[in-house]
Amino acid sequence: MMAYTYDHPHPAVTVDVVLFTIRDDDLKALLIQRGQEPFEGSWALPGGFVGIGESLRRAAWRELREETGVHAGYIEQLHTFGRPGRDPRERVITVAYLALLPSDRLEPAPASDAKAAKLFSLKNLPDLAFDHANILRRGHERLKEKLDDSVIALQLLPVAFTHSELRRVYELVLGVTLDKRNFRKKISALDVIEATGEEKRAGPHRPAKLYRAKNPHDVPFR
Amino acid sequence: MMAYTYDHPHPAVTVDVVLFTIRDDDLKALLIQRGQEPFEGSWALPGGFVGIGESLRRAAWRELREETGVHAGYIEQLHTFGRPGRDPRERVITVAYLALLPSDRLEPAPASDAKAAKLFSLKNLPDLAFDHANILRRGHERLKEKLDDSVIALQLLPVAFTHSELRRVYELVLGVTLDKRNFRKKISALDVIEATGEEKRAGPHRPAKLYRAKNPHDVPFR
DNA sequence: GCAAAAGTGTTTGAGGTACACCCATGC
DNA sequence: GCATGGGTGTACCTCAAACACTTTTGC
Numbered sequence: 208m209m210a211y212t213y214d215h216p217h218p219a220v221t222v223d224v225v226l227f228t229i230r231d232d233d234l235k236a237l238l239i240q241r242g243q244e245p246f247e248g249s250w251a252l253p254g255g256f257v258g259i260g261e262s263l264r265r266a267a268w269r270e271l272r273e274e275t276g277v278h279a280g281y282i283e284q285l286h287t288f289g290r291p292g293r294d295p296r297e298r299v300i301t302v303a304y305l306a307l308l309p310s311d312r313l314e315p316a317p318a319s320d321a322k323a324a325k326l327f328s329l330k331n332l333p334d335l336a337f338d339h340a341n342i343l344r345r346g347h348e349r350l351k352e353k354l355d356d357s358v359i360a361l362q363l364l365p366v367a368f369t370h371s372e373l374r375r376v377y378e379l380v381l382g383v384t385l386d387k388r389n390f391r392k393k394i395s396a397l398d399v400i401e402a403t404g405e406e407k408r409a410g411p412h413r414p415a416k417l418y419r420a421k422n423p424h425d426v427p428f429r
Numbered sequence: 430m431m432a433y434t435y436d437h438p439h440p441a442v443t444v445d446v447v448l449f450t451i452r453d454d455d456l457k458a459l460l461i462q463r464g465q466e467p468f469e470g471s472w473a474l475p476g477g478f479v480g481i482g483e484s485l486r487r488a489a490w491r492e493l494r495e496e497t498g499v500h501a502g503y504i505e506q507l508h509t510f511g512r513p514g515r516d517p518r519e520r521v522i523t524v525a526y527l528a529l530l531p532s533d534r535l536e537p538a539p540a541s542d543a544k545a546a547k548l549f550s551l552k553n554l555p556d557l558a559f560d561h562a563n564i565l566r567r568g569h570e571r572l573k574e575k576l577d578d579s580v581i582a583l584q585l586l587p588v589a590f591t592h593s594e595l596r597r598v599y600e601l602v603l604g605v606t607l608d609k610r611n612f613r614k615k616i617s618a619l620d621v622i623e624a625t626g627e628e629k630r631a632g633p634h635r636p637a638k639l640y641r642a643k644n645p646h647d648v649p650f651r
Numbered sequence: 652g653c654a655a656a657a658g659t660g661t662t663t664g665a666g667g668t669a670c671a672c673c674c675a676t677g678c
Numbered sequence: 679g680c681a682t683g684g685g686t687g688t689a690c691c692t693c694a695a696a697c698a699c700t701t702t703t704g705c
Contacts, residue, residue, distance in 0.1 A: 212432050216481040217439035220511075220522055259438040259520050263511040287509045287524050289442075289485040298481050300442055302509050302522075371684075388686070389668065396666085412683040413675035593656075610659070611695065618693090634656040635702035 218289070218298040222267040223254030223339065225346030226279065226306040227380075228313050229363050233328045234379045236343060237313070238335070239274050239321035245295050246336035252343065253324070254301065267304040275324035276316030279306040281362040286345055293338050303342045305349055307362035354380055358399045358425045367403050369415035370394070399425055440511070440520040444489040445476030445561065447568030448501065448528040449602075450535050451585050455550045456601045458565060459535070460557070461496050461543035467517050468558035474565065475543070476523065489526040497546040498538030501528040503584040508567055515560045525564045527571055529584035569602075576602055580621045580647045589625050591637035592616070621647055 226237040238250045253274040257266040264282065271279050282304050289300035315324035327333065329347065332340070353359045360376045374390045377383075394400065401421045406414040448459040460472045475496040479488040486504065493501050504526050511522035537546035549555065551569065554562070575581045582598045596612045599605075616622065623643045628636040 210434050210436060211438045212434045213439070213441075214432060215478065216433045217435070218442050218479065218481060219435075220440050220442060256437065257440065257511070257522075259440060260513050262513060263509065263522070284508060286506060287485065289479070289524070291482045291484060300479075300485070300522075300524075302511070369684085386669075387684085388670085391685085393667085408676080410683075411677035411681065413685075415684060592658085608695075608697080609657085610697085613658085614660095615694085630703080632656075633654065633704035635658075637657060 216298075218300050219294075219296075220257045221254055221299055221301040222257055222263060222270055222304060223252040223301050223342060224267050224271045224279070224282070224304045224306050225252060225285065225343050226271065226275075226277065226308060227346070227350060227363070228308050228310045228326065229376060229379060230310040230313075230326060232375065232379070233330070235326040235328055236332070236346075237271075237275055237277060237315060238325060238327055238333070239317065240323040240325075241336060242320045242322040248322070249336040250327075250333040251336035252303075252339045253321070255319075257302075263302050264304070267302075267306070271306065273319040274317070274321040276318055277308065277313055277324075279308060280312065281307040281359070285342070285349055288338060288342060290338070301342075303346070305346045307350075307359065309363055309365050311365045350380055358397065358420070361399070361420050361425050367405065367407075367417040367419050369407050369417060371415060373400075373418070438520075440522050441516075442479045443476055443521055443523040444479055444485060444492055444526060445474040445523050445564060446489050446493045446501070446504070446526045446528050447474060447507065447565050448493065448497075448499065448530060449568070449572060449585070450530050450532045450548065451598060451601060452532040452535075452548060454597065454601070455552070457548040457550055458554070458568075459493075459497055459499060459537060460547060460549055460555070461539065462545040462547075463558060464542045464544040470544070471558040472549075472555040473558035474525075474561045475546070477541075479524075485524050486526070489524075489528070493528065495541040496539070496543045498540055499530065499535055499546075501530060502534065503529040503581070507564070507571055510560060510564060512560070523564075525568070527568045529572075529581065531585055531587050533587045572602055580619065580642070583621070583642050583647050589627060589629075589639040589641050591629050591639060593637060595622075595640070 228235055239253045241247055241249050241251050253271050255270040257263060267282060268279050271277055285303040285305045287300060287302045291298060315326065317324040354377060360373060363376050364372060370391060374385055378385055399421055400418040403417045403419050405417040407417050408414045450457055461475045463469050463471050463473050475493050477492040479485060489504060490501055493499055507525040507527045509522060509524045513520060539546040576599060582595060585598050586594060592613060596607055600607055621643055622640040625639045625641050627639040629639050630636045
């Protein structure tokens with residue numbers, strides 16, 4: 208067993224990932240069931256220790272992949288949580304990340320030291336380990352803030368999507384209902400999507416036009 | 430000499446503080462001159478290692494005080510910077526804080542392992558150690574963002590201030606000039622300041638009414 | 652009296668909100 | 679033919695931006 212020695216005490220540094228997606232007409236967060244103490248068996252955010260030569264963002268991306276099989280699309284730093292005592296083992300400072308992924312690119316597959324990886328509706332969350340409930344809440348708040356002044360909603364949709372689907376993202380994240388016509392006007396003013404020319408038939412009603420992001424920069428890592 | 434041993438490598442965790450104030454009709458940042466390697470003699474943000482049982486915010490506040498003699502008023506977490514190699518000694522992850530203080534409550538007094546502590550105009554910054562130039566830039570960006578949708582500007586003013594002084598804070602931080610009448614209307618709509626009844630005489634012109642924050646919560650730690 | 656900043660309203664344009672009907676389809 | 683969601687336009691209101699003159703003082 209290797210040992211690492213320092214002349215002053217060092218906290219441990221972890222990353223944790225709040226990943227949101229939309230599935231079954233619901234905003235969901237990806238959680239894992241811990242396979243180790245502390246909090247063995249509890250649900251928690253995917254995350255883990257930062258490698259000593261690894262960037263924080265890369266660690267977040269790696270831990271998410273290792274514990275859930277999910278390759279994050281969009282990912283941004285959220286906040287750093289370091290209250291002494293938040294981890295019963297030792298002083299642990301965690302850098303939280305917010306990640307978004309369209310449901311069609313997400314199939315949880317528990318691995319590493321997770322017993323299970325599952326999507327949970329925000330309306331029906333289990334108790335979470337550590338201070339993860341708080342981190343998740345902050346992730347949701349950040350997502351709401353960003354939705355208003357950016358095209359981040361495209362990160363939660365497949366490559367081609369209908370206007371209704373886009374509007375539904377806003378409604379689910381913000382927890383409101385939006386006027387169809389006003390929403391079209393707003394999106395049109397942003398000038399960030401364009402019709403693909405295709406249509407989507409989905410039931411006994413007029414088919415919906417499909418759209419895509421105009422600027423590939425709005426949908427990185429795709 | 431004590432030694433601290435762990436079974437996997439731990440990065441060091443520091444805090445760094447971007448403190449802004451307004452002095453001599455200019456937006457200034459507080460910097461220290463390093464008294465130790467690495468970057469001995471270089472200018473840098475005040476900051477240092479987080480105590481093993483100390484919260485991040487408290488560490489930021491303490492390091493600022495120890496290195497510059499300044500007791501921060503407003504302080505909020507900015508971002509965490511952890512690129513491997515940003516510190517030549519070892520892996521160091523730093524949690525940056527944004528702090529604001531009215532000039533009348535700030536008298537830099539170098540201490541601890543700083544050779545000097547001084548305010549620098551943002552227009553005339555020296556080269557900075559580590560990635561501190563980048564952190565400082567992010568601090569300024571955050572300050573600009575927050576100015577628009579909060580009453581944070583009050584953190585940069587003395588208890589009583591004139592309308593012109595308040596407007597000048599916005600102008601200096603945002604780097605624009607603002608219309609006197611429109612600005613009054615905007616502030617009035619926010620409903621966060623009230624006249625003290627006093628006036629300020631400052632030269633061969635009509636005296637200006639003095640104002641203060643209505644809600645003490647807008648000026649915490651004062 | 653003159654120089655200097657304080658103080659004060661109105662007009663205009665843009666953007667957000669409220670609101671109702673026809674269209675194309677599957678069954 | 680009917681139920682279902684897709685698609686469209688107008689009126690109103692609020693807020694941001696442009697813009698000029700009078701007031702009070704120190705010298």
